Amino acid sequence: MSAALAIVLRPEGPRLEVTVTPPDPLPVAALLLGKPPAEAAALLPRLFNLCGAAQGQAARLALGLAGDAAPARREILRDHLAKLCLIWPRLLGLTPQPLPDHWAEGGQALQDWLWGGAKPADLWPFLTSGQGVAPLLAALGHAFAPGEAVADLPPLTDPMALTAQENSPAGRVADDPLMHAAEARFGRGPFWRALGRVVDLHRIAETAPQAETPRPGLALVAAARGTYALSARTEAGMVTALSRVTPTDHLLAPGGALALSLASLPAAKAGLAALVIDILDPCVAVSVQELAHA
Known part of the structure; x- marks a missing residue:
């Protein structure tokens, strides 16, 4: 049994051969079946460290209970900002x-912080402006x-x-003109995906x-990593069926974004795999x- 996602990278000429072994699935349904809907909806977010508010909202809506969007919105704002300010x-x-x-209030002040003023109409002058998140995005543009x-x-x-499927914050805002510009130059790589967090944060701040x-x-609920889908059924006041599909499930699906992204990373840049x-x-x-070449 493995609780970790195992990724093995091996240089094969100029590219990387990628082996992805997903972690063993958690027995989520088994832990919730037979419980009253309110109890199941309260328990689900406690089972996970990440995106708990979004999963709790999805469970409540799928089980016919009232759902509050505010905690999930705050969760997205916090997680996006943690990437932009701390991790990346x-x-x-x-x-x-x-x-x-x-930051938790969202609004115009947060939007202005992102761009150093109004959202730019042209992406490329913004990257050299030094304003807002421009230095971070410029560094990504140089890295890849x-x-x-x-x-x-x-x-x-x-x-x-x-x-x-493209279940990600970038996919959620792929129609934005800035995203079109990034995709036309870089393709749907790390720059496009990071910019997607910024544009998604701008929209959700509003x-x-x-x-x-x-x-x-x-129920389909927006979360920091994409969209959570949760299907549930109740009978006689008890949960009798529950299934959830997460952004990570789509990320790790055969032919999904993780394997494709790493396979198109040059072997000479394997050191950037952690960032990808x-x-x-x-x-x-x-x-x-x-692994070294055999």
Whole structure:
């Protein structure tokens, strides 16, 4: 039994041969079946360290209970800012910085902090401006050339299907003009995905994302890593069926973003694999092993 995502990288000429072994699935349904809906919905977020508010909201909505979007929105703001201020600067050799004041309130002040003023209409002059998150994005633009560590996937159209789909913050805002510009130059690589966090943060600072209930018993909830899908059924006041599909499930699906991104990372840049993985952001512990060429 393994609780960690195991990734093995082996140079094969100019590219990397990638082996991905997902962690063993957690018996989530077995822990919740037979419980009253309110108890199950309260227990689910306690089982996970990450995206607990989003999973709790999804459980409540799927089980026919009232859901509060505020905690999940705050969770997204916090996790996006942790990447932009603390984690990615450290991985890029930049100086981490504190989260902006009053970040949990969102609003115009947070949007202005992101860009150093109004959101730019043109991405490329912004990168050299030194304003907002421009230094971080510029460092990513220098670290990865166009076409490196890219994964071009179909959009998220069937959230409950365990197939390769673009279930990510970047996919959520792929229609934004800045995202189109980034994709045209770099492809859907680390720069595009990191910019997606910024654009997603800008949107969520303004308006909380709306959860969806396409049918009774199915809830789709925005989270920091993408969209959580949860399906549930109750009978006689007890949970009788529950299934969830997470952004990490789509990330690790055969032909998913993790394997494709690492396979298109040049072998000479294997040292950047940790940054690529963190930008993709699986919600499980990760073990990376780099092997020499046989």
